[in-house]
Amino acid sequence: xxxxxxxxxxxxxxxxxxxxxxxxxxxxxxxxxxxxxxxxxxxxxxxxxxxxxxxxxxxxxxxxxxxxxxxxxxxxxxxxxxxxxxxxxxxxxxxxxxxxxxxxxxxxx
Amino acid sequence: xxxxxxxxxxxxxxxxxxxxxxxxxxxxxxxxxxxxxxxxxxxxxxxxxxxxxxxxxxxxxxxxxxxxxxxxxxxxxxxxxxxxxxxxxxxxxxxxxxxxxxxxxxxxxxxxxx
Numbered sequence: 127x128x129x130x131x132x133x134x135x136x137x138x139x140x141x142x143x144x145x146x147x148x149x150x151x152x153x154x155x156x157x158x159x160x161x162x163x164x165x166x167x168x169x170x171x172x173x174x175x176x177x178x179x180x181x182x183x184x185x186x187x188x189x190x191x192x193x194x195x196x197x198x199x200x201x202x203x204x205x206x207x208x209x210x211x212x213x214x215x216x217x218x219x220x221x222x223x224x225x226x227x228x229x230x231x232x233x234x235x
Numbered sequence: 236x237x238x239x240x241x242x243x244x245x246x247x248x249x250x251x252x253x254x255x256x257x258x259x260x261x262x263x264x265x266x267x268x269x270x271x272x273x274x275x276x277x278x279x280x281x282x283x284x285x286x287x288x289x290x291x292x293x294x295x296x297x298x299x300x301x302x303x304x305x306x307x308x309x310x311x312x313x314x315x316x317x318x319x320x321x322x323x324x325x326x327x328x329x330x331x332x333x334x335x336x337x338x339x340x341x342x343x344x345x346x347x348x349x
Contacts, residue, residue: 169238
């Protein structure tokens with residue numbers, strides 16, 4: 127079974143403060159991890175994926191297999207980062223994609 | 236490319252009525268997913284298809300829910316009879332299905348069952 131846990135439903139930070147959105151997973155095989163974002167009145171869209179080791183809009187995420195975590199980080203939060211963030215795990219022979227419950231990030235001006 | 240197309244955008248119905256949600260995936264994508272979004276549970280996977288074949292429907296909450304994919308360009312999610320607790324946003328997403336391929340989401344259907 128595959129499972130994704132996002133412990134925080136809401137995270138409020140001040141503009142310019144560091145951000146860390148937590149994600150832990152449970153999966154017996156080699157996981158593919160993703161972060162998706164949903165801005166107000168927009169579709170859910172991919173933010174980044176672990177295989178690419180990329181930085182998108184200042185966000186990074188490192189896969190830690192020992193801690194089974196894939197936390198999303200940004201050193202300086204901006205108001206436009208306010209959105210709903212979902213961590214997702216893809217696995218299994220038919221590439222099942224399971225999401226966490228999501229974290230709402232609120233950046234206070 | 237219009238992306239994943241869902242209809243209707245909004246659906247208001249009365250308890251006991253049948254509800255049908257529709258989805259047109261991106262052409263060439265061979266995986267299709269149905270999710271339900273609520274405040275309490277976030278994004279729950281209901282069912283997904285690979286090459287039009289249902290692979291895992293363990294997330295379908297009850298027998299009142301059913302989904303079909305008669306061809307590569309169309310899928311439906313049906314609730315019969317509907318109940319107030321089914322009120323949520325229902326998303327359809329499609330993917331090429333390969334390693335590290337991302338999901339493309341539709342705009343969702345906001346369902347309200349009165």
